[in-house]
Amino acid sequence: MAARIATAIHEHRLLPGTKLGEDRLASIFNTSRARVREVLARMARDQMVELFPQRGAFVAKPSIEQALDVFEARRLIEPGVVQRLVRCMDNAKMRRLQAHIKLEREARESGDKRATVRLSGEFHVLLAELAGNSALLRSMRELSTLTCLTISLYESAVNTCCLVDEHEAVVTAIAAGKSEEAEQIMLNHLNHIQGSLRLEADSDEADLEQILGDLL
Known part of the structure; x- marks a missing residue:
């Protein structure tokens, strides 16, 4: 399971921020939710996955x-x-x-x-x-x-x-x-x-005047 998820991440089939629902993964891999949680926890330690209380697991999304x-x-x-x-x-x-x-x-x-x-x-x-x-x-x-x-x-x-x-x-x-x-x-x-990447920090607030002014 971990290897297939990792391959999907490395091939950009699973994009950053994608939710990895336990029920869906258990169904796909024909296994228990407990096993899914174990795999996701291990992948979180490897920083492939992020775990959030009450929200679940998501493909990691680096800042x-x-x-x-x-x-x-x-x-x-x-x-x-x-x-x-x-x-x-x-x-x-x-x-x-x-x-x-x-x-x-x-x-x-x-x-x-x-x-x-x-x-x-x-x-x-x-x-x-x-x-x-x-x-x-x-x-x-x-x-x-x-x-x-x-x-x-x-x-x-x-x-x-x-x-x-x-x-x-x-x-x-x-x-x-x-x-x-x-x-x-x-x-x-x-x-x-x-x-080749866009790694400049974006402004927290959109410049509405510039964005909308161009449309007037």
């Missing part, structure tokens, strides 16, 4: 401040992931990275946006997995999910990201053993993602 915190954390963590991976890279790990890049490119070329979004996030988790540090892997799983939710909420009308090309550039630098270059490409990549 702009939380989104900015996520990107700051990623800029601190992911260069270290790449650096560690350069040191421990071998042929088997490189084959896994290249296979993933191939899947990303195929999804993008076929126009499968949901698979493209999911695979883009999984790329960063895969880097942490191959780097061989369990704490980094746990952090990247959480940050990847929060990034996915952030993109779903704040993506610009025109998405300028070419993620698979940037991912491929990271892998090429890692394969060449160029740690500093790979780290810089990763930082540029994260800045590119953040820059």
